[in-house]
Amino acid sequence: MPQILCSLLGPSQQERQEGLECIQRRAVELGKGLEHRQELLKWNGWGYNDSKFIFNKKGQAEFTGKRYRLGGMVLPTFKEWIEKTFGASLEHKTTSRASLNVNDVPPSVVNEEFLQDLRATKISYSQDAEDRVFRAHGHCLHEIFVLREGMFKRIPDIVVWPVCHEDVVKIVELACKHNLCIIPFGGGTSVSSALECPEEEKRTIISLDTSQMNRILWIDEKNLTACVEAGIVGQDLEKQLAESGFCTGHEPDSMEFSSLGGWVATRASGMKKNIYGNIEDLVIHIKMVTPRGIVEKNCQVPRMSTGPDIHHFIMGSEGTLGVVTEVTIKIRPVPEYQKYGSVVFPNFERGVACLREVAKQRCAPASIRLVDNAQFQFGHALKPQVASIFTSFLDGLKKFYITKFKGFDPNILCVATLLFEGDREKVLQHEKQVYDIATKFGGLAAGEDNGQRGYMLTFVIAYLRDLGLDYYVIGESFETSVPWDRVLDLCRNVKERIVRECKEKGVQFAPLSTCRVTQTYDAGACVYFYFAFNYRGISDPIHVYEQIERAAREEILANGGSLSHHHGVGKLRKRWMKESISDVGLGMLRSVKEYVDPNNIFGNKNLL
């Protein structure tokens, strides 16, 4: 999921003289972006300040802002859905604190000698409370809840903004010299408690914000690679590459906010991995600064047989070993043609069978996702008011055709959304192949529009949690990967487990417990769950929520699913690491950590 663009939430103490060339460069960029961006992002919720779900004066749901296709539209059926699904009522509202109370914030404790050394490096920094709180969390439910209603026990003492690899080297050296703790911070979109500061950390905690390292250093058109500084945010990277006619094709749902370095550190996965690959397929070279020194390779080649690939110590290291500063990544020419699509299946079982067949024939489009019935209905509830009677008539006709003529039960059917990319001709050919397979499994093509809306929703859905929080509804998403033959069992059991746990824990309304198969592989699939419930009448909702989330994870593991497909482990899922990779496996990782960072400078306590 997401990562926040704190990128340009730059240093608020700009008292020092700026001399170096790179600093001037930043000044130029910040000059045009700093204040602007600071207003851009919510301090206690997801995404842009101007984009959110609200209930307007007529009591109808509406999505504000102009950034998304849904922006400014009224969603007539959404209110009913939310009331029906959660038993929530618009009359019962919770209120978040309007702004951060600076007095609650733990004081910044930084030793003067270090500050002197830091000033000498000319790297900008801040001890401001808002800057520090902003980097003390990711986007787990409990973190947002704390922001709205409490305060973190431990937050970074100081934020630094290196602007280039050399800056990072200096900071790491200083941290080693003074024995301080560094927590690297990219987009801030972690959903694994990875950014939370360990409460028991006594040393000064430096939040190393990579957002100012956001240049594309070079593009190599012959080899189709680009060397990029790790702090760059996904959408900026794509935008800037597009200027030269290229793309990386790496599009995690959080790509608006998450950073390249973050992707590497968590083993991220992109929506269009079927064409472009996941981060581990995309990366050609990584440069990382560790307390031991700099780790890199001698060449930038597609593959080498030189023992275990050291990139795989770095990818997924979650900030425990060092800071990724520069990444050489594969690029592709921007595709000529894109086409969305969707297919309706009579039930989830048939849908999964179809996806399995598509994966078997290795003809998966750039993206193929299958949402279950609950999510289909949810998507339906987010349908904006239609402009013309004709469209609504057409919708009615479609519905009639699907439900009455084809005999689909609207309470059972499910939908696959598709995204094709490439040459126009090949796309059309590809499309036909996939639809032919779908037909064999009882699928019915359901139009481009439905597909496109489906993908748009994945960006918007993250905003919904903030709305829910206002009305006693809390929710979260989690994911796993699972072999094909267990997909159905896992989906059914995990959803059922959530429902039961809620019941047992005294949740008064049945929760929303829904899933989608979101990625396909040769040997299995990635499954994504959404889970939300109305917590009225529960005294400690976060605790209850965490118990249920844990039970759901246990269920996933018991069903042969993985601990995580792409969110990572962080501190949230650490307890299951041992059974996930065995004692010896954990020991292997530990020994790498011990060698690279014997004094635990990168002390965010993730993973191990």
Added chain:
Amino acid sequence: MAAAAARGRARRGAPMYSQKELTSKKRDEFEDILEERRLSSDLRYAMKCYTPVIYKGLSPCKPNAIKSAVLQSEQVQYVIKQLAKEMGESPDIIQEEATEILDEMGHRMQLGAVRFFAFTLSKIFKQLFQRVCVNEEGMQRLQHAIQEHPVVLLPSHRSYVDFLMLSYLLYTYDLALPVIAAGIDFLGMKIVGELLRRAGAFFMRRSFGGNRLYWAVFAEYVKTMLRNGYAPIEFFLEGTRSRTAKTLTPKFGLLSIVMEPFFKREVFDTYLVPISISYERILEESLYAYELLGVPKPKESTSGLLKARRILSDNFGTIHIYVGQPVSLRTLASGRINRCPYNLVPRHLPQKPSEDIQEFVSDVAYKMELLQIENMVLSPWVLVAAVLLQNLPAMEFELLIEKTLWLKGLTQTFGGFIEWPDNLCAKKAVLSGLALHSNIARLADGHVVLSDKGVDDGAVGEVVFRHALAVLTCATYRNQLLNVCVRPGLVAVTLHMAPSFRKEEVYSCFSFLRDVFSDEFIFFPGISLKDFEEGCFLLTKCDAIQMSQQEIYPTDRGSATVSFLSAMFRPFVEGYQLIFRYLSKEMKEAFTEKQFIPGVRNFVFQLLEKGSTQCYEALSSDMQKNALSALVQLGAVKKKKMPNGFTYHVNQEAVSKILDMFDDSADAIPEHNEFLFPEYEILIEPEEPEPDSADDEQEAEDTSKDVKEQEELGAAGIADKAFQSLDEETLEAMAKHETEEEKIFQMFKKQVAAEPEQIVRYCRGGEGPLWVSGENRPEEKDIPNCVCGAKRIFEFQIMPQLLNHLQVDSLGESIDWGTLVVYTCADSCGGGNEYLEEFIWKQDYSMGSAL
């Protein structure tokens, strides 16, 4: 002053059973389902609209579709391919074979057959039974369960009527008919077999251990039914009908098959429903007795069943069916089973269950049987039979009534579920029992005697056989009581057997018996101590025994209870002894079970003819088999698999050793070995501060006043009474002499009295130790400095109470002390892991103060 002295209390294990009130356990009410049948048309009932509730999301499926799904399943196909490869045959041939197996096995449930059964069974049941009582709440729970998760019905098995009755019951309550795993011998009954099949029975061969194809097809068939929730699966944990009415030890094969879909997470959960079916009079009772005595059992055949029509004219009383609480397998497994035992292998590959899982399956099986036992209804006749068997050949009627009533109370204390109609006087209850069971016992001249017809005439052998038949039939009813009483019962037996009343010896003897009888009665595996404690608890509850710190002994009032219970289990103790004796004397060579049973039967028969034993129950082949398998488990007999079955080899020495334990368990089980002391847990608690010394004196005065008073009372001529009420302390005070020595010992006693079980007092650097005597106290120079040069200071002292727990008190040889005082370095030198030498001072009781 507030020195924190450590008080140690030694104990062995914690009592595992809370003081639960077993008798007040809530059980559902019963409802007679035959009542309505007697009032309305059976035909209409059979033709009623039958729309059972089904498992969620289920699309109904024809039996043939199920069969082909099974054949095409990955699991079966995998085994077919494997076998084809191994045997070099074409897969088609093996596939053919699998189809045949499936045809032989599968059910062909048809509503017509079900309706036919409903009609006929109504007629038959009304003829046979007075009432068929069902707990309706249980049926409602079952109805919910069926809609929620796949359900496995686990009824007890006493009669063929069991599964007919259960299907009939589910039909009556408009629930999906179960598919029943029935033994294949039914197939011999041509018409009935086919009818049963159409009513939903499927058949399994009794043994198919070696046949992989059969196993694969069978397992997949069961799992397909279960996974899709087509119908509840029903089978008998006991594997076969219990001929003795005693619950048989469970079989695990089918249970582990039905549990597998859950382990593999193919289903979210599975409900196991224990069902207890109790018969006031068992249809096959005399047949069973013949069978146990080795008269061959008639093969199930249709003509046999037709002959059985004779019994239609007979009365078989009431049936009670108690449908237990559905038990969620998921709940049972939570925390028990490693989460992902099947994650690393494709789920369709046949895989031997891990040891964890095997153990779990076994635990679940026992748990289910214990739940069955808990809800088995005991009729008054069961109590009568238990009393009567202890008072053969004849018992005065009035006495029988009195004893029966007494036993009723005892059984209820033990948690037995007695169905004794309110206000029914004991006499009527016994009389109606006698009326129903006139074939077993009858009233003659105010005495109740066994109905062993023609005992007086005929050859000796004939007499013995007739009597054995009567005893075994009667025992069938007493047996229903055994599993309820087995824990307190074995404690009672033990109290007669164990060489002393010392707790450890009683327990080890109990534990031995529990092992020996592990096939005879149902014990949850591995909780011997818990069973023992429950037994003791129940006996304490009915005032039969008393327990002190070290001993368990029968009370005066309770000796009747202990003797009764002990006598109830005596046939087993004696029977096993006879069988063991036979094995240790007669069986030198390897033998098979087929040789063993007649051999031991003849052996016992001869003893009975000679009159040198009265243990008729040793003739029971059930007991003989159980005894043999107990020996196998105890390692005294080796069981070997041979091509034509199992053979057994007796280890003579081991068997005689076991026999010795029965005969004389005095030198039986070593308490602990000679080198290690027994293990205990030490509890640490701070000591309460001492009361003020002023109060102390006050108290001392008060005491002396009391003493005076008591002396006066004594003088007044009621000395006996007064002396009884004098406790040790007062006596002490009476004998008080004002010596220095005395004072110290008194202090010691006073301090210790607050917490008499303490074994260690810990107070590092605080006040000195608590001396037992004024003599032999160390002075400062007596205590050497530590190796590091620092002074040694008092750290803790070991109290004489510890001696009680070490069990080394053979006088003259063993160690003894007043107190042991340990002094350690004041600087706590040596922070490492090495041992350091410390200083210990041993003080004995002074001669003057020793008691």
